Amino acid sequence: MHNSTQQIDQVVTVGLHERSYPIIIGSQLLTQLTTHFPALPKQLLVISNATVAKLYLPALQQALAAHQLVVHLIGDGEQYKSLQHYTEVMDTLIAQGFNRDCAIIALGGGVVGDLAGFVAATYQRGVSFYQIPTTLLAQVDSSVGGKTAVNHPGGKNLIGAFYQPQAVLIDHQCLHTLSDRDYACGLAEIIKYGIIYDAEFFNWLEQQADQLVARDGAAVSYAIARSCAIKAAIVAADETEQGVRALLNLGHTFGHAIEAHDYHQWRHGEAVAVGIIIASHYMLQQGQLQQLDVERITALVRRCGLPTMAPTLPIERWQGYMQRDKKVKAGQLRLVLPTAIGAAELRVVTDWQAVYQAILAVSHG
Numbered sequence: 581m582h583n584s585t586q587q588i589d590q591v592v593t594v595g596l597h598e599r600s601y602p603i604i605i606g607s608q609l610l611t612q613l614t615t616h617f618p619a620l621p622k623q624l625l626v627i628s629n630a631t632v633a634k635l636y637l638p639a640l641q642q643a644l645a646a647h648q649l650v651v652h653l654i655g656d657g658e659q660y661k662s663l664q665h666y667t668e669v670m671d672t673l674i675a676q677g678f679n680r681d682c683a684i685i686a687l688g689g690g691v692v693g694d695l696a697g698f699v700a701a702t703y704q705r706g707v708s709f710y711q712i713p714t715t716l717l718a719q720v721d722s723s724v725g726g727k728t729a730v731n732h733p734g735g736k737n738l739i740g741a742f743y744q745p746q747a748v749l750i751d752h753q754c755l756h757t758l759s760d761r762d763y764a765c766g767l768a769e770i771i772k773y774g775i776i777y778d779a780e781f782f783n784w785l786e787q788q789a790d791q792l793v794a795r796d797g798a799a800v801s802y803a804i805a806r807s808c809a810i811k812a813a814i815v816a817a818d819e820t821e822q823g824v825r826a827l828l829n830l831g832h833t834f835g836h837a838i839e840a841h842d843y844h845q846w847r848h849g850e851a852v853a854v855g856i857i858i859a860s861h862y863m864l865q866q867g868q869l870q871q872l873d874v875e876r877i878t879a880l881v882r883r884c885g886l887p888t889m890a891p892t893l894p895i896e897r898w899q900g901y902m903q904r905d906k907k908v909k910a911g912q913l914r915l916v917l918p919t920a921i922g923a924a925e926l927r928v929v930t931d932w933q934a935v936y937q938a939i940l941a942v943s944h945g
């Protein structure tokens with residue numbers, strides 16, 4: 581059977597020597613899965629959630645009809661990225677007699693991908709893992725680079741492992757069913773890549789913002805491919821975040837504080853978008869980023885349908901939330917800060933008043 585509408589736009593390689601893998605980007609790719617994942621073993625566990633399964637599991641099941649396929653669905657939401665649901669997946673694998681030659685396929689957003697990756701990393705000390713990300717955030721960020729984890733009541737992603745997939749298949753057609761809010765959250769991560777790494781890409785995003793918001797296929801595909809290429813380069817240089825990989829956390833320390841304050845109101849990408857703007861204002865106030873760059877960053881975030889204002893909180897609350905950040909070492913706050921559009925640095929910051937001034941510059945009231 582040949583699907584004539586299938587199209588591969590680009591293949592990006594994550595270069596990690598013998599663990600290198602392809603990120604295949606295109607449209608209508610799911611029905612031809614075995615062509616894109618030629619080394620799939622017989623025994624497969626697909627992990628997904630009910631929302632995504634309803635939309636995309638039938639295509640996968642059809643493509644994998646010759647395999648021994650078991651499906652494990654989790655509920656929809658961050659709370660399912662937990663040790664309890666990890667254990668339930670393990671129960672399924674053991675009950676179904678899965679051996680070390682099996683593979684785990686993640687079909688869904690970052691929640692499914694992170695949980696499935698941690699299952700793959702630990703079942704029988706590690707089995708093959710394939711990612712089919714279906715949110716924009718997962719397509720440009722979480723499915724690439726091998727960070728896998730579940731949450732603990734004491735914090736997000738506290739239990740996990742670095743474990744790279746065998747391949748990532750990105751079908752940007754899947755994005756047409758995504759909510760506007762979840763789509764915008766992915767755009768926040770795409771903007772992040774332009775700021776930390778690639779001024780040309782940032783220029784392109786400014787020119788193509790309307791097409792991106794309208795989910796134009798060619799624009800979305802290029803934005804995904806460029807984002808994945810940037811992430812691949814950073815991961816290849818620093819797989820376990822000893823240095824440059826920390827730059828991928830631009831806006832995240834502020835963003836995590838906003839999420840911790842009110843996770844019902846804020847999506848991760850929205851909080852990161854505001855965090856990026858706070859980091860930009862901090863550098864403006866330090867005289868190390870130009871006013872025009874701050875204006876361009878804020879305008880692009882706004883055009884992508886993302887918030888640009890932070891909640892109003894006293895300094896002690898910000899300090900409390902931000903000191904829980906994983907980048908805090910020996911009590912010292914370390915922030916990713918843009919030095920220009922296209923460049924950023926990780927710096928130790930000791931002057932909380934200066935940080936708070938930057939927060940106030942983008943707070944309501």
Ligand code: NAD
Nearest residue numbers: 631656689690691692714715717718721722727754757758
């Ligand atoms: P998510 O997985 O919760 O997906 C968001 C929503 O979109 C869910 O309701 C989901 O059911 C729905 N959905 C998914 N695909 C859909 C589609 N094609 N059509 C319609 N609905 C669809 O959230 P997310 O934003 O994808 O990921 C967030 C998670 O990713 C967090 O747990 C975060 O910690 C993690 N993350 C991990 C990394 C990493 O490097 N591993 C990086 C960034 C974020």
Ligand code: GLY
Nearest residue numbers: 721725727825828
């Ligand atoms: N999302 C941050 C990273 O993968 O390092």
